[in-house]
Amino acid sequence: MQIKYLAHSSFLVTTEAGTRILFDPYEPGGYDGALRYGAIAEPATVVVTSHDHPDHGHTAGLPGNPDVISGLKLAQSGPRTVADVSLRAVHTYHDQSQGKERGENAMVVLEADGLCLCHAGDLGHTLTPFQGQEVGPIDVLLLPVGGYFTIDAAEATQVRDRLEPRITVPMHYKTPKVDFPIASVEGFLAGKANVRRPGTSELRLASPADLPATPEIVVLEPAL
Template sequence: IGLHAPKSAADIVLISHGHFDHANGVKFVAKEDATILKEKSGEWEEKGVKIRGVYSYHDESRGRERGGNVIYVFEVDGIRFCHLGDLGHILTSDQVERIGDVDVLFVPVGGTYTIDAKGATEIVEMLKPKIVIPMHFKIGGLSLPISGVEPFLEGKENVERVDSSEYEVTKETLPEKTKIVVLRL
């Protein structure tokens, strides 16, 4: 896909779907004793982290084109994170209910293989997170035919571009009004 996997040392690795461009990167991000959860729906706790997997699809055809996708909701230090994975459709009311309250939402915005900017905006309005982190968009060096982050940001308020691939969030720093944080990748 034109990019190199980042090095990391994760204790828990959540894999939303089994495509080569995602599941193949475990060796780059997992510690030797990491817990690796691949496409797992349901509720459980791993290493003190509450995790919920909500089944969804990688396309608008109930998985017929690209298969399934698991949305992961997890809580750390009282903050609820939701990673939509490679979501390819607008959430159903049942999925919204199972996801529940969200403080930090990771949402794909690039389209083609996932929801696009318009779909991402609709999902943000449905889930009403405190912080939105757009993902799965075109950056330099990426060879996939997807859109950049700009169409998603168009007309949005409260956008912060961070010159880092990391962003610290605490319960105390969660904004009252939804904030979009664009990380440097």
Template sequence: MYGVYAPPGYPPPGRLTVIDPFHEKDVGYPTPRTHADVVLITHDHFDHNRVDVIEGGFETIRAPGVYEVKGVTFRGIPSYHDSSHGRVRGGNTIYVFEMNGIKFCHLGDLGERLSNEKIKEIGDVDVLMIPVGGHFTIGPEEASEMVEKISPRITVPMHYKTPVIDFPIRPVDDFLRGKENVRRFSENEVEIRLPERSEIWVLHYG
């Protein structure tokens, strides 16, 4: 699960967007205890759709389309959770939105290589959240290709193997191998200040 917060004083003020909430009994990480203004669901699998753990009078977006919620425009772009046009794991929604003048793209559990047309539809991206673990999603090699084509300022890898989970996916180091400008954080909350050069941010899990 990821959250994007626009603090008071920024337009729109005090907005918190939560993406793909989960429960600890399903994935092993602590259940997120937070409120939200908007909850984005990339696909309706049990480890990505637990809106019941989120507090507040939030609005939920679950499908492709264009939505405006509390002053923020969210674009949901259709994609697939597998490389077989969704026949194995179904659909997946990519979300693109802007807060604090920063353009975010969350690829969800993307399982296919995106076409050039789809990448053009995504547009310019400052912060890209991308799965890298393979098996259920694209793996390190495909993710590296996507990062090169989308060319974000910050890449945040997700959906990779850690000591907490036993899913048959690959560790983040497989994606990081040979890459420069990697920053590892000891916390899972960071303030985003866009770097002059592209960087990869590895957040602490849990």
């Protein structure tokens, strides 16, 4: 499995068999130019969205003709298999008011190559024990950490501690290409051990044997 951080909350996951799953594509120049990442040109087998906001569910203009799966609908319908990939979703919210402020959110769980990955979308609250059980044991967690629109650094730490992934990859944080009122990744990293910055946008895990013995945080560089 190869995990490529495109930008913001968008990732491309490619399995060993070549199936390509694109998570949460954004609208380049969206929100009146506040989101300045480049256009996504990576072809995908399937596009999965956590919700329909422009920085997470912009599927127009993507190359090819990928199947588009709504994570929120997936949470209702149950697991789905695409080639060698199993997908399921856990219904959550974009805020701490059960969706009254910003709506619903889906945490999407992908299983392939003997590995389990969770994309947390725009999660806006910490998880109850039951929600943690619904997500289940995971190896890789793609987690928003910037706050304001999502969980902040402290809340993201609580989510990470509940789910206990072997690898956490931060997303949805302030960079020079984002004018949202959100925090940088540094607040989430502060005081934490086993932080790795490989200096690339890609993480390669061929099998569970490639997982670290000690849980770590991997900060990937946005590709776009």
